[in-house]
Amino acid sequence: MFKLFVTLMRGKNADAAEALSDAVALPLLRQQLRDCAAALDTARRSVAMVMAYESREQAAAKRIAEQLADLEMRALEALAKGRDDLAAEAAGAIAQLEAEAATAARAIATYGREITHLRGVVSEAEARLRDLQRGHHLAFATAQTQKLREQTPSAATLDEAETTLVRLQSRQAETEAQRAALSELNAASNASAMQTRLAAAGCGAALRPDAASVLARLRAKAA
Numbered sequence: 001m002f003k004l005f006v007t008l009m010r011g012k013n014a015d016a017a018e019a020l021s022d023a024v025a026l027p028l029l030r031q032q033l034r035d036c037a038a039a040l041d042t043a044r045r046s047v048a049m050v051m052a053y054e055s056r057e058q059a060a061a062k063r064i065a066e067q068l069a070d071l072e073m074r075a076l077e078a079l080a081k082g083r084d085d086l087a088a089e090a091a092g093a094i095a096q097l098e099a100e101a102a103t104a105a106r107a108i109a110t111y112g113r114e115i116t117h118l119r120g121v122v123s124e125a126e127a128r129l130r131d132l133q134r135g136h137h138l139a140f141a142t143a144q145t146q147k148l149r150e151q152t153p154s155a156a157t158l159d160e161a162e163t164t165l166v167r168l169q170s171r172q173a174e175t176e177a178q179r180a181a182l183s184e185l186n187a188a189s190n191a192s193a194m195q196t197r198l199a200a201a202g203c204g205a206a207l208r209p210d211a212a213s214v215l216a217r218l219r220a221k222a223a
Helices: 002-023 025-080 084-151 155-200 211-222
Strands: none
16 A cells, blocks of 8 residues: 555656646746757857867968978078088978978868868757757747637637627617607607797697687587
8 A cells, every 4th residue: 555655646746747847848948949059159169269270270381381492492502502501400490390380280180170070060050959949939839829729718608708798789779779769758848848838929829729719619610
C-alpha cells in the first residue's frame, strides 16, 4: 500500500511539473531564443575578430615579401660590387625575414581554416535560429487561437442572448407604441377642447343640441 501511495504521489508530481512546463513553454521558448540570438551575435563577433587577425597577418606577409624582394636585389648588387660583407649581412636578414614569412603563412592558413569552420557554424546556427523563430511565431499564433476558441460562447449561450435581444426589442416596440398612442390621444383631446371653446363662442355650429334648438325643431314639425 505504501509503495502504491508513493507511486501515486510521484505521478501527481510529474503531472504537476508537466502542467507547469506547458504553462510556461512560450515564455521559456522566447527567453531561449533571446539567449540563442545573443550567443549567435557573440559568435559573429568572434569570426570578425579572427578575420581581423588574418587581415593583419596578410598585411605583415605582404610587407615581408616586399622587404625580401628589396633585400635580395640589394644583396645581388653588393655581390656584384664585391661587397661580400654586406651581402653576408643581407643574407642573414633575408633568412630571418623568410622565417617570419613562413610563420605568417602558417598563421594565415590557420586563420583561414578557422574562419571557414566558424562561418559554417554561424551559418548553421542562423538557419536553425530562423526556423526556431518561425516555430515560435506559429506556436504563439496557435496559442492565441486556442485561447480565443476557449473564450468563444457556446451555442446555448448564443441562443440565450438572441432570446434576450428579441424580448428587449419587443418591450421597446411596445413602449414606443404606447407613447405614440398617448401622443395621439393628447392631440385629439386638445382638438376637441378647442372645438368646444370655439362653439361656445358662437364660432360655427353648436356641437351639442340645446333646449332652444330642440324646441324650434318640434315647432317646425307641429306646423
